[in-house]
Amino acid sequence: MIKTKVAVQVIGSDNLSEDALMLGENYLKQWKIPQGQPVIFKFGSFRQHVKIMPVRRLNGMRIGPTLARRMGLHGAATLRMHFRPQTMTLSLGPVIGVLISRDFPGVRERPFGTITLFCKELVDACRKQGAYVYFFTPGHVGSSTSSLQAWVYGGGWRRTEVPIADVINNRLTSRKLENKPSLQHFLKEVKSRYQTQLFNEKFLDKTEVFDALRRDSGVHRYLPESHMLRNYSMLKAMCARYATVFLKPVRGSLGKGIIRITRGEDGTLHALHTTPIGTRKQTYASAAKLFASLSGKLKTVRYQMQQGLQLMEVQKRPVDFRALVQKTSTGAWGLTSIVARIAGSQHFVSNLARGGKLSPVSDAIAKSNLSGHAKKEAAGRLQRAALDIARGVDTHIPAHFGELGIDLALDASGRVWLLEVNSKPSKNDNTPLSADQKIRPSVKLMIQYARYLTGF
Template identity: 55%
Template sequence: MTSTKMTIHVQSMGGLLQDQTLLLGERAARSHKIPSGGTVSLQYGASKHQVKVVSASHLDGLRIGESFARKLGLHHGAQVSVRYKASSKTLVIGPLIGVMMSRVYSGSPDRPFGSNTAFCKELVDTCQTHGAFVYFFTVEDIPSSQQQIEGWTYYGRWRKSGFPIPDVVYNRLTTRKLENNPSVQHFMKEVKSRYGTTVFNEKYLDKTDVFDALKQDASLVRYLPESHLFKNFQMLKSMAARHSVVFLKPITGSLGKGIIRISRNGGQSYSCQTTSLNGTLRQTFPNIEAVFSSISSKLKQRRYQIQQGLHLIETGGRPVDFRALVQRNNMGVWGVTSVVARIAGSNHFVSNLARGGTLSRVKEALSKTNLTAVQQRNASANLRKAALDIAKGIETQVKGHFGELGVDLAVDSNGKVWLLEVNSKPSKNDGTPLAEGAIRPSVKQTVLYARYLAGF
């Protein structure tokens, strides 16, 4: 079913347009075979209203009265898409996209979403370009029963108003605590079952679940370093005996927090490195028992994944890994939007930007390593293939709906590609400078996928 992008014209209270009447451009009415003068059902998100449609030869767009526009949360100049279901006499406008955010900074009217405000504005601009409408809401904005959500959108400035339950919810909650809030879980379940809303990136992934799931696919095993949910000292001892380096990673961790690196020195001694805000704390122990004794209190506080350490390629003595952003497109098909290299900061063994890491182009980073020219070319191609394979594996093996994934990959000194972890909430503020009005391909892809999900 085809759709047409249209501009919303809001007529002031002094106009002659009745509340439940829509004025539609004659050309659009004719192309979609929308009967003029008749009553149809208007659907916008979960809201439905009986309206009278009148076609107008002079109009290029859709004109509605001010009070009705306010009821729908639409503003003058908004761009939406329109399609008509003749079988049910339903005029559908949208798609309406709701983005669930962690918090609003009420004291910052120009930056209500803090460092994520620029990303939110980028989504607004992209929706305007592609005929969609987006608003943003927090856990506190979730309604207890009614069909309206108090949310934020941008036109001239950031404004808050009421909106219908959206066609699509994009989950951008950035903490597991918020995501596991009973009201959030109830909301996601309710909008899916009652209103047919699609929710994507609906949950965080933890490291154990990801590795255990991907092990079920024989074609993906080649990307997986040995990895287990940490249970006891015996597991540490046996892993340290098999691998010269092992990592202990909090299974629900992010930003490189709490990672422990244990490496075997000559003889029986071991080095143990832990991440901290000031860099890396390094200690040496005479044996693996002493290492365990030193870190056992940490291991009791949260669950860890123990993982085979890899001999990563380096540039300037600093480890390099790679972040691939894999997204579904306007047909719902996975594709690689971007791959960037991440170079660890000085005095760090992890590459996260929050730990002083820096971004680089893949080709440039690979050229500064000890890999041969052939290995560099192969690694570049294999990074994209691995990211795509792993995203498809997540889709098949892990319960949940994901529209984008940050896939962290490594290349070892032999040029082999390995999976480090998968992130279902990839960061949106990487500090990349954007020209005024520029739209990142990743943001465009998000909107196109939401349009697809809503049937536009």
């Protein structure tokens, strides 16, 4: 079996020039690397013609400090290696760049704030799998598209110059940052110039998702009636058709700005607004009065109208489910985790930011108001729906996604409904409750998918 991992040592002197490296004889034999011929040495976007010096009984690779510095390496590393004889290219990697929203250079112990632990977890997982990871923000992107300044970890966090990654995982949490012209230009250039793979490359909005999935016959059964709120007649029709209607900001997150409208027996409409401390209720005599009250907001906020559902409940509190689906080492969608989210006592949404509580799916279903038959079928239905929807997004939305947070609901009869698809799933919401491992499955899978994309 060919060894794909190699221990890379940096020799602490300049005796080894930057156009040469030492490699154990076994690696040359296994990979059939010809001796005495220069090869292209590749690490992300970094390329250098080098001479390979075979060394008997060396179980690894040695490089000089100048070459290491140009690669962004500041010490020993274990990386994956492959050799392509057609192009005479010896590659190390994969090099993974993680695009994050902000950094705090003055706080060396926590340079990425609340996601610092996640970033360190990713570093540890990459070491185990033989990958190299760095972290950068839109502010690190300059005029150069051959290298950039980024954060790496080696006994502590440091900023250093690194080559462009083989794979970039876009974990930006701000649409404004994502749409910066300088960043979009950079991403377009590196995809074209180095064939860098970029996944989770953009935010999804609710209208885009529902409009796209309507074209998929295999997913259609999961979709509640949903439309962009464009005028009064649409609002009037939805409020007449359903006892409950939700208005959700098309680009909202964490349950912010959601309005639940319920129709009273006397025809009045009751609007319940989410607030940081609970809910605020307003009553309107007619749909016309309600629309008039929204007209000011409609100038700046676009709303998706959605059919209200009679959700499964636990102790009279509505429950929904967050599934994390990821592409695996074979490039196919798989279900990584799924958790139930029970709404807080003062809220009608289940987000953790609004007082929601996580629960294992089996516990929530067992304690719910579903019938016995519906309880038996529920977990399997949720899992199938999550994978069906992920494949539907892949098919009908022209962008590259490697992980999705899919919010699902069960109604009182046990039918599965889609609530929302999130292309930037929060690590807080997706953490499996029995997280007794130091490295979560979701982190391992992200690296395995990066390896799949790059052939490592």
